[in-house]
Structures are given as C-alpha cells and as structure tokens.
Amino acid sequence: MKIVVIGNGMVGHQFVESMLETGAKVSLTVISGESRLAYDRVHLSEVFSGRSADDLALTTPEAYEQAGVKVITGDAVEKIDREKRLLTLASGDTVDYDGLVLATGSYPFVPPIEGNDLPHCFVYRTIDDLESIRAGADGRETGIVIGGGLLGLEAANALRSLGLKTSVVEFAPQLMPVQLDAAGGLCLKRHIEDLGVSVLVDHATSRITENGLEFADGTGIEADVVVFSAGIRPWDGLARDAGLDVGERGGIIVDDECRTSDPEIFAIGECALWGGRIFGLVAPGYQMARVAADVIAGNSAAFKGADMSTKLKLLGVDVGSIGDAHGRTEGSRTLCYDDEIGNVYKRIVVSASGKKLLGAVLVGDCSEYEQLLQYVNNGMKLPNDPLSLILPAGDGGARFDATELPDSAMVCSCHNVSKGAICDAIDWSAPDLGGVKQATSASTGCGGCAPMVKQIFDAELESRGVEVSNAICEHFDYSRQQLFHLVSHHGIRTFAELRDRFGQGLGCDICKPAVASILASLRNEPVLDASHVGLQDTNDTFLANMQKNGTYSVVPRIAGGEITPEKLIALGEVAKKYDLYTKITGGQRIDLFGARVDQLPDIWSELIDAGFETGHAYGKALRTVKSCVGSTWCRFGVQDSVSMALLIENRYKGLRSPHKIKMAVSGCVRECAEAQSKDIGVIATEMGWNLYVCGNGGMRPRHADLFATDLSDEELIRYIDRVLMFYVQTADRLQRTSVWLENMEGGLDYLREVVIDDSLGIGEELEARMAHVIGTYACEWKATISDPEKLKRFRQFVNADASEESIKFIRERGQRRPARKEELIASAS
16 A cells, blocks of 8 residues: 655654554655655754754654655655546656645744845744744844744744844734733743843734834834744645645644545644644644554544643743643633742632642743643542642642552653553563663653653552662662762761771672772772772773773873874874774774783873873763864854863863763854763853753763853853762762763753752852862873882783783784684684
8 A cells, every 4th residue: 555645744754653653564655845854843943052954853764765665855746636646746756645644734824014025034934944044144133033922932042042132023912822821921021031032012013124123003123134933824735726625714624533535635733624723733743643544554543632731941931831721611710829039920720619620821930740731631639729739849839649640641742651551661671760761752752751750660669569779789778879978978988988887798890880980079089099999990990991802992181182293193103103003083082902901001101291191081981072173263163162172171081970971062053063962062152152961872872951051151161060060979870961861850950950040059069079079180190100009000911022922913904903703713723
C-alpha cells in the first residue's frame, strides 16, 4: 500500500514515526515543499541564541532512507487528482498514492494593513523566515512585533536576541488573551517590560511606514524591522482545489479517524478541522498523527479532541494555562495567589462544589503545573483547602502525591506515557530509574514530569519490597553526596580516616576512587601523595591514559586550542624523539600515544620545559575548553571567544569532579565551537554571553540547556563557579552533568534558583570552595618529576629496552601503531 505524506513539519514527521511503529507493510513517501526535513518549530527562536538548523532537526535524509522512507524535498505538491489518486508536483513530476495524509500545517496571518508588504516587514514561521529576519536586522536598532500571543512573544525574543530594541504591539487589552486572564496578562506584561521589551496593548495598527507604525488613535512608534505574528491560518488550498470539504473559516474537515470527506485522504495537525476547531499546538497534532497511523494500519483508533493546556517559557518567563483558564464553566469559582513584589500570579478555577479543579493560570512560577494538570485531567478530588495547591510551601502549600493517580493517568504528555506504563516498565527494565525513562521515554521531552516519574518509581519499588538505597557500596551506607558532606563537615583528609569513622572493611574499586575525587575536590592535595595514591585508578596513578597494548598516551593542556608555532614544534620534537603516534583530538588538543611507563617522566619534563602542563586527560576533571577564533579574526564574531576560553580553562583546570567536564566558547550564534554539546557552553551575543549547561556528546548525546542570557564577564564566571561546585557537591559517582540535571528534582528551574537566586543561601560557600581549588592548583606532572619518591613508581624496568621488545608496533601512514591480533599471530608463525 502506497502511503504519501504531504508536509514534513513536526506533525508530519510524527506520523511517519507512528506509521513505522505500527509495523504495517506500507510504502511511505514524504513530500515537503521546504528544502529542510522536519525540525523543532517550538524552539525556533533559539536559532538566534546559538542553536543551528541542524540542532533543531528532528530527522535526516539518511535516517528516513534507513527506515525505507522515500523523501522528496523542495518540490511542493500543486494538485491532487482524487480520481486517479495522483499528485502533481511543482517540478511537473507525478506521484501516485493509495492513501494520502495531508500534514500541510498553517501559514502566518498578515493583517490587511497598509504597508504590510514593505521590505522591512517579515513573518515568523520557518527557519528561512528567521534567516530573512536576521539579514533584515543587520545594522538596525529597533524592532516591533505585531501580535502579543504565544508566537508573538517568541518572535519578540528572537528580535531581542539579535540585539534590537524590541516592542510588542497587541490589539487586545492584554497579552496572550487566549491562554491568560486579565491579571495573568498584566503580570506577564510586567515581567517582559522588566527585561527591557516595551509592551503596547489595546493598540490597533492602521499603517506601516518606512520608519515605523501608525496607530488608529493617531499615535505611532518608530521601527526598523516589523515582524507579523498575529495568528495562523490552516494551509488548506490543496484540499479546496481537490474538492474536499473545508470549514467556513478554513480547515480541512475530518472525522474521529482523521479522515476527510474522501475516505482515502487523511488530514492531521493545524490544517485539520475537527469538531469545528483548529488545534494550534503540537501535542494535539501528534495525537492526530498516531490516530491516522493506527487507522491506516488497520487498528481501531479515534481522535476525541485534545487538552489545550500548555506550559511555556516566554522570554525566560514561566507561563502555564490549564483547562478552563477563563472560568467560563457555569457556576465555577476562582481562587488566586497574587504576589506583586515577586511578580508571581496563580489562579485556579474550581467547580461550584469546590471539589473539582477545572482550570488554572500560572505566570512567573509554573512549579505546580504538572500536579494541577493531573487534577484537571483525572478528575481527582481537591483537598479541603484548594488554595493550598498554589500557595508557596512555607505558606500552607500542599504536597502533591503522584502515587494517588490512577494507572490510566497521563504522566508524560509529550510521549503519551501513563502511570501504568511507568509501573509496568519496572518489571522489564530492572529497578533503575534511567532504564524506565529509556524504556518509556517519560520525562525525556520537556522534562516537566521528571519529579512525578521519580515519585512514582520510588513508591512502586517500595510497594514491591525493594529497598531504595543510595549507598555507594557495601563499605559505606552513604551516597556520594552524603560522603561529600561528611568529608567537608568533619574536616576529613584521608580515606582511612573516613572509613574508620563512617565505614567498614577495607574499601573497594567503587568507594576508593569516589572518595579520592571528593578529597581532591575539597582539599586539592596531590593525588600521588602517599595517603591518596592507593585510591586512584590506573590512569590517575600514572597521570596518563592506558591504551590497549599497555602503553600510555600523553595529552598536554592547550588552553582554548590556542598554540604558538614554538610549542607546536616542541610537541613534534618530543613525539619524534620518543616515536609517539600523534593525533589531533576533537577538543583542540594533541594526543601523543605509545609511551612506556618509564618514559612518562622524561616526556613530561621536556613538555614542561617547553611551557606545557598536564591536560588532565586521565582524570575525572576539566578536560578542554574548545573555542573558535571569535571577533579577533572572524567577521561574524561579536566577542573575543579565545580570551574567554583561556580565562575559563585556566580558571578551572585541575578541578576534580564526579565525571569528566568539557566546555566550549563560541564567538557568535553560528556556534563553530559546538558549545551546546558541552557540560558548560558559552555563546557570545551583542550584549554579553549566553550560558548553556549540562550537555554532552558521546553515546547518549544531550543538547545543553540555555541557563542565562546576555551575561557580563563577571556574571558568567560567578554562575559557572556555582554550577560546577554544586555539581561536584551533589552529583552521584560517575554521573555526567546531563544525567545529574535530568535526575534533579525541579530540573533546570531549580538549578537556576540555587545558582542565580541563591535560594539555598550557599552561593558564597560554593564560590569560596572554587576559589580554594583555583588557589591551590599545581601541575601534577611537575609535582611528580620534582619528587624522587613519586618518580620511583615510574621506574618499573631494570632494562628499559627489554620492555620495548614485549610491545609490538606496526608502521602505518608514517607512524607506528599497536599490532593487531592477526598481525601478532602472523609474526609469531
């Protein structure tokens, strides 16, 4: 059966994935008028904060090809011949189909205002639109967005990221009138104006000129750039021309199976009209995509409408809208919490009896969003005092218990995961929270449900009689975090002292390196001192990385990737002298492979004489700070990224942590240093630096989260100090920053509260601990070669030449490498 999908936006892509998951034997073809395949439109404005089009991509041509999906891009469908079941493309090519899915989405509405077609007027919808806005904003000073809804505020954030003095003009008397009530709109307006964005509500634009806007009341405002974001309209032209039924105000009419008036044609997403309604959010479109895929596969499925509740972060402000947010239900009553000093507004709508929650509005703080959503969606009985659901914890706020949810309750709306599915996953994922998340995808979308998932997970294990233990190993009944506090509070300086006071036995390969890392983070004493050396693993013991043939690699620090010709020559001379295999790393350093243990001190000595120091490639510590050339050389650079990278790397070198740390600094939003795939990423803006945290590459890549924007040098360093030391203090053993953040209750918002707002009152303490690490730094190579006792560890062979004979190398491409097994066998025979 030939299934053709017209449109490859987020919903079109979801249909493809859902269709493949059904296992149905169909031939899939995707046709997209855009040159790009599906990308994340929800985070479109982040293109101006450093994310690239590739970062936003949801798939690739290669991924579709591997799945057997044929792809046609940049060639829009111009005609549907329903009788022949034939599509005609703009190129003149034709494609036949057995079943057709219309996922054409919507287009931005441009109000019929005089001057709306001037060169400095733009729409905000696609990556191409953003590139046009970027080009139009070059060298300009002011920008205006017409439209104060969800997309309008996203567009305002985009203009602000480009360094424009930004204003928002809204025809209605408040911002986001669809989602918020008047008081919530006013609270949001105050938040946005505090960020330096001007907000004009209740203003009707009558004319656009080359210099700005004129309003119906005779006033006006100057603008170099104008962006329309005044709503959307369903892209239903193809369906109209093909004679399919459409709504009076647009939209392709569909039934519960998402079929159009032609049973062989389906419509999903923003182009579809169900029950007289267009659903303008991604989640309902995803539901439609799943229904259409199931129906085509021969399964029973129905779309019964969708919850339009939504939680957003607009210009850094938390905004949430749930259910009947406006209290339109007959007999409904409202309860409010309004903190004008903290600029937090919360309103819940309850039934006439006060026993059922109908809706909610949250502005400035959405920490209760998930639990309120559960009360609305599952009809749970409210506590005796419903206001306690939105009061701060210290003012009588109630604690939500996710274990009381029915198994059918939808916990993760991003991936359609119920409480029952989470509980079932424990049976075949083992008692491991990470395994449950991987198996169900729960909390891997927006992450808002992560605390609820953990609460359900812990309660389910407890109900099964499985003790949830955080003990690091059998020798200590404490987690790594608890051990850190014990070492800090009691002034402990050795493993033996910690074991004798708080542990048992001799220790093991789990607790010894963990305690060694804690001691190094707090005390920063040399790891090869007599009291610490026995705790280290092989790499730390020899301050180098052991390779497969028993030799070691040596990686000197090249801060920020900047190196002089003299140092390059010195590296080449050392590599040539000791016949070391030489490789440039992905972190802008040079790795020297093939050194014997007894050669290491001599190699270090020559490197130190040339001005190098240890690069800590062997340790759970800061590895590299990658950088681009920034404003020094690049015509696109807006800040000196190399100088900042040097400052950061030289500041944090030697910091021991639960896992390795990688950083990067990019000089502009083109992001050549790939900062958003690092534990700490810094991207230059016209107004300072954007800070990204907790990303990583490797086997399980994670995009870093935008933590703070437009920071000064001082703010940037202070926040990095606090984030890193809070990570060192609270993370589990061998836990990357990405996993640490994913498992943190409250997630990114909580981390911001701790670091930026100093909600725990530990900011100065974290900075002081970092200052101690920085002030006590010493190159471990240099400390070792100056200590005769430590050097004895590296003199393993009486006859060094004899050790060389036991290691076989092969010459290849001008360098030596370890002999492979089959080469050793051939040599022996």
